[in-house]
Amino acid sequence: MIPVAFDYVRPESVDAAVALLGERGEDASVLAGGHSLLPLMKLRFAAPELLIDIGRLEELQYLRLDGDEIAIGAGTRHTTLEASELLDTECPLLPAVARTVGDPQVRHRGTLGGSLAHADPASDLPAAVLALDGTVVLRGPRGARRVPLTGFYTGVFSSVKEPDELLVEVRVPRTGAAGWAYEKFTRRANDWAIVAVAVVDGWVGLVNMGPTPLRASATEAALAGGASIEEAAALADEGTDPPADSAGSTEYRRHLARLLTRRALTTAGR
């Protein structure tokens, strides 16, 4: 399968990439790891006229403490998250979730920014950053803005990011020793999650339980109000709108959300 022909540029800096996006945003696509975009282009579901390759921009590849938060460059690869000692101590949920993405080859290429920008509700990292109450930093011709992930997604493959904006940074809180767990349910090695649940410090993020990654708000409220794990987990599918497909029915996904939330809360010790 061969993509439709396109032009390709590799800007030397974030400024240059942002300027190019400003000029060509409507018919250009940012190329990061390419592990969501290239498969779509090969199937000709996507046919951008221009690819702006940010995959080599070291400016976007960093992981550092910044006050109460950890600032992660959008170009940071899944492999780097997996191996980060900083994250292992400061935000252990993130590397654990990164380890469950695809396979080593995919993780050598895919990036955190690409994963969040792609806005696939079946992706692992968006729900994890959502459970962490993280923020993304966007840069475009009108300047930079911070958007909390709770307000970022608008639907399947869509977000409030404008076509001329570059996702430059992801910010997550330092959760340190707070309890956490990630329960990803698949039928075969290497599959995407049928449903997955990320828990950290009493916050709960859901994968594949609606058109966007979701927070299990009813569960979180119940926990905050002193409910037991069993009681709180029984509310995990409240307010969700799970898809039905060959991997499972809506009802099955609701069951999984409740079950995996109970397991994750138990592992996390709340």
Place this chain on the structure above:
Amino acid sequence: MKVHITVNGVPADTDVEPRLLLVHYLRDTLGLTATNVGCDTSSCGACTVLVDGESVKSCTVLTVQADGTDITTLEGLSPSPDELHPMAAAFRQEHGLQCGFCTPGMVMAAVGLLEEHPRPTEREVREGLKGNLCRCTGYHNIVRAVLRASGQDPDAAPDLVAPGFSTGSGT
């Protein structure tokens, strides 16, 4: 677009179309046909090569993205057929292949795995090769081969007899 890529130690400057996939550059432009195309959808791993030492699926990488890199394919792994790379030798010794279609990708993924985990457990071998499908062997002998190539005795690996596989968990 002009690219400068070193494949198996041989540098080359080539003019390529941006949409040329790396696997097609290797197979069609350079004639290095050990690297196979199986699924063409980044699922099977048959097209796995090492880019700057890391395993990647070359059906999902553009040649222009590999500009300036150093690539190793199966052809570049062993010095000669009489002097096999330890991983290739272990695959032969443990009978880690049948039809051989998955083998170039499997061997390259395994070499990449040992770069990152020099002495993997049996479980880590299975996790590390989960991006590579084999329709023949049932994986058992492939896992043995990788353990052997890492200098471990596959018969001494305690959980080799009962390979379990479960999904990710927080702990």
